[in-house]
Amino acid sequence: MHVSLISLMGATALAMAAPAFAATPKPADPPTAGPLDAATFYKGMWYEQARTPTGLTRGCEYATTEHGRDSKGRITVRDACLKGGPQGKESAIAGIGTLKDPGQNAALEVKYRFGPFRPVRTYRIIAAGPAGEWHISAEPGFEKVYIFTRAIAPPLSEVEALISRVRAIGYAGEIEVLKTPGRD
Template structure:
């Protein structure tokens, strides 16, 4: 219980922290088919390190449509190794830009009562919805996700190049172990 409180506190602090990462005026580049995108599990392949995710590997996000612009979000990872203890945090979300559907506001819930708001923007995605790159609106944090839980290095390298082309310092990214 105490560990969960510490993790949730770190999550809040990570969202409030500032860094040397450049602030970008980037906006989502493509329209998202919400029914296709916000359904099922996406696997986290790359991310900017933050205290909340220290030790997290084999992570991902599962989206469950709730009707209209509403989505249920469940983030998960394993502690220390792909076989480690499962850690989760989730909550209700809503699409804040209907039509484009690339901006999501999530209200994570800790202990069912503590609300931690976060905003995510999908900056790019594959035509076939096999991958996407997202960031927070300040462009401080960046994530690379795929539908494949174990993409090859040959699949990851072009995604990192795309993130770099968006103006993100990809030397800041970490690539945690993936699951199966």
């Protein structure tokens, strides 16, 4: 009976504290940057300059995302990075992307092939350069962000300006600047 009373008291305290925890709002998903020209935006190489670090990506530098088309006209996606420096071992994953917002073309769902696994990620373009020279993408929930440029190694001041843009949109999480050929 004593244990039950303690459990009940603990459950009551937890229930009373729950609103305090729930009161910490997550940032809302920012609007997407569309409309984008899918034929040019999802074509060629993008160089990742900064991102939210994760266990999978930590230590993986010189990162790229390459878009193309397969024989069925679908968007192909290949994400790669190097572990251990510019001559390091490549880590890569590839998949097929589907635009989830036709006409806006700023939300791409990618079904990756990773051995027997088929992880799915949706990337939302939340800001893009007027000439398609850079973009910022985020996963739904605005918990992870990625900053890409068409230039391999833009000046660090440009990367920092893009990070400031992400902060102005409302992202408060950690961001790491990646090593890039020519700026490492």
